[in-house]
Each structure stands twice: as structure tokens, then as C-alpha cells.
Amino acid sequence: MACAADCAFWIDPIELTFSPLISFPPLLLLRAPKANVDSRQYFLDSASNVSFFFEEGAFDDDGNLQRQKEVSINKIGHALHDLDPAFRKFSRSDKMKALLDSLGYREPTPVQSMYIFKQPKIGGEVVPHQDSTFLYTDPPSVIGIWLALEDATVENGCLWGWRGSHKTKGVERRMLLDEDEEIVFDKDPVPHDLGEYEPIEVKAGTLVIFHGQFYHMSYENKSSKSRHAYTFHVVEGADGFDWSPDNWLRRREGFPFEAMT
Secondary structure, eight states, X not given: OHHXXXXXXXXXXXXXXXOSEEEETTTEEEEOSXXXXXXXXXXXXXXXXEEEEEEGGGBOTTSOBOSOGGGTEEEEEEOHHHHSXXXXXXXXXXXXXXXXXXXXXXXXEEEEEEEEOOOTTTBOOEEEEOGGGTSOEESOOOEEEEEEXXXXXXXXXXXXXXXXHHHHOOOOOOEEEOTTOOEEESSOOOOOOGGGEEEEOBOTTXXXXXXXXXXXXXOOBOSSSXXXXXXXXXXXXXXXXXXXXXXXXXXOTTOOOOOOO
């Protein structure tokens, strides 16, 4: 697949010295690839870049990488859909436009994208969350589009979802930038009965669509098989829908979000 080949293109030149741990508990626990950068700023700048985040489980107690970089990366994000030709072509394809049109979007606007590796043995857990927690519009409009690039099974850390939660739950928590431009959550984590969640096992090539208020998660990948996926998020850009100014994800000046045309 062209997108997978493009990942190798981005990964090969990385020179690794590693930053301190980036931690926004309990949702994010990652490392950036360079020691001489501000980890927080590296994460924020990823809104406008192709950036790399590494699994904490890939390191020993002294912070040294224990395996090759291509099997240590957690994800690449968050502007692949605009900056990489293969990912841009897929994310803005006629099929995607038709899909979003069928769901009632008038001006679908991609705002974030990630290539997720879910590495064998070390692929980290993603706790229950709603995508609207991170990407909020008023009124809420975000939708997640997730493409399985490899078979996703319970064994290798497939997605799990809470059936019907998008119909009964509002946006219960938000991650945002406060007045001091610190990354914070506005509320404590919402307790969950994990017994409500069901596995979403799919074959490679399956497209999964998530409402922004749909609760989903994934367990650690302790198997010997990776679980690669590409996901991107779209919001409504038409009049009457406002991108929240306190969202953590903010594009640099001169690089606005671009609606599908």
C-alpha cells in the first residue's frame, strides 16, 4: 500500500536521541525522537507536521531504545492528510467525499491524521475515550475514519467499543489548552464499566467509522503481530459549526485547515 511505503520514507531518516516522556495521563504516554526539544511543544507542533511518537515500552529503565526504531514507533501524526501525497490522496478521495456527503456533511474538513502501529509485544493500551474530547466543535461534529491496514483481532489489540454510547453520552471530558497554554483536561476521568465494551475485530482493508461521542478503547498488544491502521478525523466546516479556540490542536499561521473540495 502506498501509505505504508510513505511511512518507511518518513521513518528511515529519523535520528534518535529522545526527549523526556510526554505524559498526559491516563490517555497519552509517549516519547518524541529528539532530546533537545520541548516535549510539550513537539506534541503541539505536530498539529502542523509529520511527527513521531515512540512507545514507552520500547525503552529500558535508563531510557535506551531496546529495538529498531521501525518497530518502536507508536504513531506518526498529525498532519499526514495534508502533507504526505499518499495520505492526502486517500483522505480526500472521491470515495471519502461521497461517504461524508452521505452522512450529511456539507463542508467536511479533515483536521487530524495518524498512522498507528500497535507494535508487537509493546503496543500500548488506549483507555476509553471519545474523539470529541480532543477535537471539539460547537455543536459537536467530529467523526473518526479508521482503516485497518492489517487484521485487527483481540490477540493483537483490536479496537473495543461501547455499543450505543454515542446516543446516550454527551461530550463528557475535553483536553484543551488553558490560559497559560498548558495541556489540561477540564474534568477527571469518567469511570467506566469495561464490561460494556465489545471487540471490533476486522480484516485488513475494513473501514470503521466512529461518531465523535462513541466511547472506544484498545488493550495492549502482547502478541507477536502488529496491528497497523490509518485514522483521520473530520469536522463540519460549514457555517454554524465553530472550531473551539481552546482545542489543543492548532495549526501554525499560514497553514489553515483545508475543507474537502
